Amino acid sequence: MSAIEVKKLVKQYKNGVRALDDLNIKVNKGEIFSLLGPNGAGKSSLINILTTYYTPTSGNVTVLGKDLFKEPAWIRTQIACVAQHISIDAHLSLMENMIFQSRIYKVEAKVAKQRIESLIDSFELSDYLKYPTVSYSGGVKRRLDIAMNMVSSPKILFLDEPTVGMDVNSRKNMWKMLLKIRDEYKTTIFLTTHYLEEAEHLSDTICIMKEGKDLAQGTPSSLRNYISQNIIRIAFSDTGKAKKCKDALDGMELVNFTSIRNNSVFASVGDSRTDYPKVNKFLLDHMVEFNAIEISEPSLEDVFLALTSANRGEE
Amino acid sequence: MLNILWRSIKWRFQNPISIAVTVLQPLIWLVLYSAVAGQIMQNLGISNYTAFILPGIIVLVTLGACCSGGIINFIMKTNGSFYRILIAPIRRSSIVLGQMLEAVLVSFLEVAILCIVSFFFSVTVASGIAGILLMILLIFMTAFFMSGITYTISLLLPNEVIYETIMNAIVLPIFFLSPALFPLENLTGGLKIAIMLNPFTHIINALRRLIFEDTILINDIVPVIGLFTVMCCISFALAFWRLKKETTH
Numbered sequence: 149m150s151a152i153e154v155k156k157l158v159k160q161y162k163n164g165v166r167a168l169d170d171l172n173i174k175v176n177k178g179e180i181f182s183l184l185g186p187n188g189a190g191k192s193s194l195i196n197i198l199t200t201y202y203t204p205t206s207g208n209v210t211v212l213g214k215d216l217f218k219e220p221a222w223i224r225t226q227i228a229c230v231a232q233h234i235s236i237d238a239h240l241s242l243m244e245n246m247i248f249q250s251r252i253y254k255v256e257a258k259v260a261k262q263r264i265e266s267l268i269d270s271f272e273l274s275d276y277l278k279y280p281t282v283s284y285s286g287g288v289k290r291r292l293d294i295a296m297n298m299v300s301s302p303k304i305l306f307l308d309e310p311t312v313g314m315d316v317n318s319r320k321n322m323w324k325m326l327l328k329i330r331d332e333y334k335t336t337i338f339l340t341t342h343y344l345e346e347a348e349h350l351s352d353t354i355c356i357m358k359e360g361k362d363l364a365q366g367t368p369s370s371l372r373n374y375i376s377q378n379i380i381r382i383a384f385s386d387t388g389k390a391k392k393c394k395d396a397l398d399g400m401e402l403v404n405f406t407s408i409r410n411n412s413v414f415a416s417v418g419d420s421r422t423d424y425p426k427v428n429k430f431l432l433d434h435m436v437e438f439n440a441i442e443i444s445e446p447s448l449e450d451v452f453l454a455l456t457s458a459n460r461g462e463e
Numbered sequence: 464m465l466n467i468l469w470r471s472i473k474w475r476f477q478n479p480i481s482i483a484v485t486v487l488q489p490l491i492w493l494v495l496y497s498a499v500a501g502q503i504m505q506n507l508g509i510s511n512y513t514a515f516i517l518p519g520i521i522v523l524v525t526l527g528a529c530c531s532g533g534i535i536n537f538i539m540k541t542n543g544s545f546y547r548i549l550i551a552p553i554r555r556s557s558i559v560l561g562q563m564l565e566a567v568l569v570s571f572l573e574v575a576i577l578c579i580v581s582f583f584f585s586v587t588v589a590s591g592i593a594g595i596l597l598m599i600l601l602i603f604m605t606a607f608f609m610s611g612i613t614y615t616i617s618l619l620l621p622n623e624v625i626y627e628t629i630m631n632a633i634v635l636p637i638f639f640l641s642p643a644l645f646p647l648e649n650l651t652g653g654l655k656i657a658i659m660l661n662p663f664t665h666i667i668n669a670l671r672r673l674i675f676e677d678t679i680l681i682n683d684i685v686p687v688i689g690l691f692t693v694m695c696c697i698s699f700a701l702a703f704w705r706l707k708k709e710t711t712h
Contacts, residue, residue, distance in 0.1 A: 199550045201710055224552040235543030237470065239477045251466045252551045297547075 149213060151177045151304055151336040152198065157207035159193050159360070167193035168204070169360035175304075179352035180330050180337040184344065184452065190360040191340040192232070195308050198338065199229045212303055225253070228297035229306040234289045236296065238282045242273060245281065245296055253300035263299055270332070271295040271325065287318040294325065298333065305329065307339045311346060319343075323350055348448045356455055363455040371451045378420040380427050381444035382413045384437075393436050400430060405453050414450055467548070467561025468568075471535055475569060481534070485527035486573045489520045493577060497584065500644075507646065513584035517577065518670035519643020522605060522663050524577060525570040526637065529609035530630040532566030533617030537626065549710055559614060559702045566610035567603060574602055586674070594673040597684060604691035605666050611698030618705045641667055662690060 152175035159168040167190040175181040183191050196202040198209065200220040209216040211223045236245050243264070250260035268274050271291045276284060284292065290310065297305060307326070311319045327350065329335050341347055347354050348368050355365040364371055384390040387408065394406045394413045402423050404416040417423035420443045428441055475481060493513065501512035509515045539545035548558060578586075588594045613630065620626045640657050641664045650658065658664050669687045673679065 201546065201550055203710070221552060224550060227550070229547070229550055231543050231546055233543045235547045237474075237544050238542060239474045240470065244473070248466060248470055252548065252553050254552070 149177060150210075151175045151179075151212060152181075152338065153208075153210040154194075154198075155208040157194070157197070157209060158205045159190070159197060159202065160205045167360050168197075168207075171207070171357070171360060171362050173355050173362055173365060175336060175338055176353065177336055178330065178334055180326065180339060180350050182347040182351040182354045183338070183340045183357060184342065184347045184354055185340075185357040186342060186456065188359070189357045191342075191357065192308060193360075194357075195229070195306050195338070195340055199227060199306055200224055225300075226303045227306065228253075228300055228302035228304075230290075230294050230297050230308065230310055232308040232312065234286070234293050236281055236289055236293055240281065242268075242277055242279075242281055242292060245292065246299055249296040250299045255300055260299065263301065267295040267298055270328065287314065287321070290314070290318075290322070291325070294329075298329065298335075301333065302335060304336045304338060307337065309340055309342070311341070311343065319346070326350055344449045344452055354448070356452055358456050364451070368448055371448065378417050378423075379444045379450050380415045380417060380420055380424055381440075381442050382415070382427075382431065382438050383440040384411050384413070385439055387411055389437065393431070393438065396434055396436065397427070397430075400427070402426060407449055407453060409449070414444065416450060416453070464557035464561045464564070467553075467558055468564050471532075471562055471565035472568065474535060474538070475565065481531045482528075482569060482573065485531050485569075486524055486576055489524040489527065489573075489577060490580060492523070493517065493520045493580060494584075496644075509646070511585060513581055514586040514674055515646075515671065516644055517581050517586055517674065518667045519638070519641060520577060521574050521602060521670060522641070522643065522667055523634075523638050524573045525602060525606045526609055526634045528570040528573050529566045529606055529613045530627075530634065532562065532569065532610050533613035533626060533630070534623055535562060535565075536614065536617040537623040555706050556703055559611075559699065559706055563607060563610040563614060563699070563702065566613070567606040570602065570606035570610075571599075588674050589677040590673045590679050591677070593679060597679065598670055598673050601666055601669055601684075601687065601691070604688070604695055605663070608691060608694045608698045611695070611702040614702040615698075615705045618702075618709065637661060637663055640664075642671075643667055662694060665690065 152173070154171055154173045157168050157171040158166070160166045171190070171194065183194065185191050193202065197204050198211065198216070200216065200223060203217070212226055214222060216223055237248070240248060246264045246267070247260065250264065255263065268277070271294065273288070273292060273295060276288055281289070281292065294310070311322050314322065323346065326337055326339070330337055339350070351368060353366065354368055354371055356363045356371070382393060384393065390408050390411050390413050394408055397403050397406050397413065397415050402417055404418070406413055406415045415427060417427065424443055431438060431441070493516065497513040497516055504512040504515065536545065588598065616629065617626055620629065640661050642658060647655070647658060665687045669684055672683055
């Protein structure tokens with residue numbers, strides 16, 4: 149059974165902005181589902197609808213087999229949401245925040261006590277028990293925020309850009325925590341992000357969306373097939389040379405888009421077999437000094453750029 | 464509802480300045496103004512002016528406490544917990560009632576401070592225990608009505624600065640267009656009509672009668688209780704409607 153099924157979902161605001169436009173997604177139980185898209189893609193609008201905060205203009209949404217619009221009260225008992233901004237009560241202590249959350253979800257006191265102890269342990273919060281929450285760092289506050297939302301043992305946990313603004317270490321710790329939630333608590337995780345690396349590392353399923361539409365949905369590896377592996381990688385000794393090459397390639401008609409990663413330029417072409425010698429010749433004709441050139445497997449970023457660029461072209 | 468109430472009270476007692484600020488100005492009115500104006504008022508036949516203005520000051524302090532209750536919504540919206548509670552399996556009526564009752568409790572706390580101070584100015588309740596119980600009911604209704612209104616207004620406005628400006632613009636005219644400081648008898652014309660249309664005029668008059676008169680006249684009290692019962696229902700319905708609207712974007 150799927151955890152969430154969204155069919156032809158439309159959300160049009162009073163100011164005329166169509167945030168969601170015939171969106172279709174399916175989230176399987178027990179998986180980490182990432183919604184990937186640029187700013188303004190409609191990710192937050194979707195999460196607000198799925199968490200019963202917004203009402204849609206039209207469409208159907210089923211959560212755990214029940215209609216979201218007919219049974220929002222029941223669905224609220226099954227979900228929790230970690231919002232984009234930390235939502236702990238700074239005037240309550242760590243323990244009071246946890247207890248308050250357990251009470252509003254009507255968790256029996258004895259069960260709540262056990263869960264809170266287990267979560268404090270799992271999320272490594274015990275060292276912070278004696279300090280006021282207002283003094284916590286952003287990373288600890290975020291951990292507490294997630295732990296609080298796990299007190300009710302939700303079947304589905306929504307996270308709206310949970311790692312935005314975090315440093316590299318905090319982000320990696322957060323990833324570990326999310327994988328732990330999926331594996332230990334068997335919770336379905338619905339996550340929005342605009343970090344491709346995050347989506348690729350964490351997700352069982354990824355949906356790429358833009359301007360309210362779902363462009364592609366599947367596992368990270370299946371999404372790579374969307375652009376038929378038509379990527380040519382040109383390696384350089386430094387990023388400066390890579391940038392110069394990128395600028396030159398952007399002017400080539402056969403190149404759809406380019407990106408730079410690890411001193412390499414990745415160029416998307418129509419057919420890598422026939423276009424490979426053409427790109428090679430172009431580089432030699434323009435006296436571009438490169439270390440290596442090869443046909444490469446596309447990354448999620450290439451897929452994302454390919455899909456969103458193609459979409460732009462259709463407009 | 465009790466959880467929301469507990470959480471709001473925790474906030475209030477961690478921010479005692481919100482109590483001090485709302486009780487300070489009415490205390491100044493009660494102590495300083497009654498001392499200064501008391502001598503003049505004795506010529507008008509008001510023997511204890513502190514007792515005379517106490518009902519008006521009680522209403523003023525209740526309005527102030529309820530206004531500060533609305534601020535909690537802005538704080539919750541800023542720290543994100545407003546959204547977290549709205550998507551939790553908790554009845555909207557419980558959210559509204561929890562916050563309204565917190566404002567009512569703070570009102571009672573501040574009224575208690577005023578009453579203790581008044582005791583040192585020889586203020587007593589002539590109508591006895593029954594009168595005190597009726598006063599508690601009337602103060603509860605005033606606070607409940609006002610907390611519903613401030614809750615609704617706080618959800619209608621974009622930020623606390625505009626909210627405080629608007630609440631000041633509402634509270635002061637309500638206070639001055641009432642018999643809080645002067646007897647109503649000598650007033651005539653449009654001003655008297657405006658004062659009589661102010662529902663808080665009737666609360667102040669009822670409280671004053673309970674303080675000064677040893678006999679409770681049911682005909683004086685029941686219409687006020689009836690009026691405020693209706694107003695409380697409307698106020699709660701408005702607050703409930705406004706909160707529900709938060710989830711119908």
